[in-house]
Amino acid sequence: MHPLQFTAESSSHGMVGRDFTVGEVPGVLWSPASGTDRAPLVLMGHGGGTHKKASAMTGRAQLLVNGCGFHVAVIDAPGHGDRPRTAHDEREIAALYAARAAGEPEGPIVVRYNSHLAELAVPEWRATLDALQERPEIGAHGPVGYVGINMGTAIGVPLAAVEPRITAAAFGQHWPDALAESARRITIPIEFALQWDDEHIPREAGLALFDAFASKEKTLHVNAGRHKELPRFEADSATRFLARHLARPLAAQV
Amino acid sequence: MHPLQFTAESSSHGMVGRDFTVGEVPGVLWSPASGTDRAPLVLMGHGGGTHKKASAMTGRAQLLVNGCGFHVAVIDAPGHGDRPRTAHDEREIAALYAARAAGEPEGPIVVRYNSHLAELAVPEWRATLDALQERPEIGAHGPVGYVGINMGTAIGVPLAAVEPRITAAAFGQHWPDALAESARRITIPIEFALQWDDEHIPREAGLALFDAFASKEKTLHVNAGRHKELPRFEADSATRFLARHLARPLAAQV
Numbered sequence: 001m002h003p004l005q006f007t008a009e010s011s012s013h014g015m016v017g018r019d020f021t022v023g024e025v026p027g028v029l030w031s032p033a034s035g036t037d038r039a040p041l042v043l044m045g046h047g048g049g050t051h052k053k054a055s056a057m058t059g060r061a062q063l064l065v066n067g068c069g070f071h072v073a074v075i076d077a078p079g080h081g082d083r084p085r086t087a088h089d090e091r092e093i094a095a096l097y098a099a100r101a102a103g104e105p106e107g108p109i110v111v112r113y114n115s116h117l118a119e120l121a122v123p124e125w126r127a128t129l130d131a132l133q134e135r136p137e138i139g140a141h142g143p144v145g146y147v148g149i150n151m152g153t154a155i156g157v158p159l160a161a162v163e164p165r166i167t168a169a170a171f172g173q174h175w176p177d178a179l180a181e182s183a184r185r186i187t188i189p190i191e192f193a194l195q196w197d198d199e200h201i202p203r204e205a206g207l208a209l210f211d212a213f214a215s216k217e218k219t220l221h222v223n224a225g226r227h228k229e230l231p232r233f234e235a236d237s238a239t240r241f242l243a244r245h246l247a248r249p250l251a252a253q254v
Numbered sequence: 255m256h257p258l259q260f261t262a263e264s265s266s267h268g269m270v271g272r273d274f275t276v277g278e279v280p281g282v283l284w285s286p287a288s289g290t291d292r293a294p295l296v297l298m299g300h301g302g303g304t305h306k307k308a309s310a311m312t313g314r315a316q317l318l319v320n321g322c323g324f325h326v327a328v329i330d331a332p333g334h335g336d337r338p339r340t341a342h343d344e345r346e347i348a349a350l351y352a353a354r355a356a357g358e359p360e361g362p363i364v365v366r367y368n369s370h371l372a373e374l375a376v377p378e379w380r381a382t383l384d385a386l387q388e389r390p391e392i393g394a395h396g397p398v399g400y401v402g403i404n405m406g407t408a409i410g411v412p413l414a415a416v417e418p419r420i421t422a423a424a425f426g427q428h429w430p431d432a433l434a435e436s437a438r439r440i441t442i443p444i445e446f447a448l449q450w451d452d453e454h455i456p457r458e459a460g461l462a463l464f465d466a467f468a469s470k471e472k473t474l475h476v477n478a479g480r481h482k483e484l485p486r487f488e489a490d491s492a493t494r495f496l497a498r499h500l501a502r503p504l505a506a507q508v
Contacts, residue, residue, distance in 0.1 A: 196474070215478065219475065219476065221475055222473065223474075
């Protein structure tokens, strides 16, 4: 097992951010500046083409850390952020740009590439979670949530399907093709967001992925607008969702 | 024009409730106990077979009055609460019970009966709004919202389609048959709730009604569960939605 090694520490927006590595995988752990009391942990998956410290990630981390007192961990996906791109990454990215330039659908390429990345990322996340749970402020028995849309969903759905430590997850905005089979094995509470006028993901595809989750408690949030117009209040909503499901069990397990 | 006449006053759960009549129509106006400063008004439509003071109504009123400082008005729909039933009402209710007893779909009867009630109720609501806006604590230029699911949606959708004073509305759980045409004329922000496993309203029917709204800002909340299992947190969500859209314009119009 690779231990978690902290490599840098900084403060911003009321949070302490500690860069870390677990083996070859770089990540950041955001925690309340007020201290490192034991608190629930949220794993956050970034979107395709971005990285662990993209503004969408730090913005959501603030909601979870400052608003709920949670710890939030984000790792760079394979080929993203501080990680090297392979020849395979380069080919897939070139194929995606070529499809965009030609006005062809990007879905088939994104589905295929994200599925490949998820195969690599799921064991990385599980090793990262092992290492994070060695930290006294997280511990081996605390509640763990997951939040991630787009590629964060492509990685998070197969992760949640095999990882029983994750007890609530907020997903959204993905095709069902490579994910429905994993979703059918997921029974934890789910909040799922999609855009009604998504120019990439057909309505029926988004609804089919939501439908596939076996969870008894699952909520779908649909908003009018195109793929990138997901309203900011959905980040607030996902935060409330995770607070509802992660904060309550904490008292019972302390 | 019928003036608003107060007939009784009581206090409960931090709210002042004033029973009123506008012509033949009985209603209740819930306001903050702390005073009657000018504040946004929410019109609330109750469900079929219930009435203006059903617990679902007073519960939502508390969220809006105590949580947001709004005024909330509820009137009894025709044939409901303190209002007499006509022979037509009795026939339709008997038909509904007969369909339920026979295990036949209740949709066709509910759609037809609610459509009839909406024809009567829309002018009643408009006269009630006229009278409410004569009150100094509401005023003629303040923001007005609407919230109502089930029959509250059957009445609220045609009301919002013809009533420009309503600037935001929370609807849900209805068939599109008699409502889609009105929905296509509605452009105000909408929040719409439906149940994914509704035993009465097929998914496609609920989604079609959401789709029909012409609103640029519209949000759909879908939850796993049967018709009556709408989660309580959807009432909180509708309250936040109305607060977002009604509270902000207030400062500008004072």
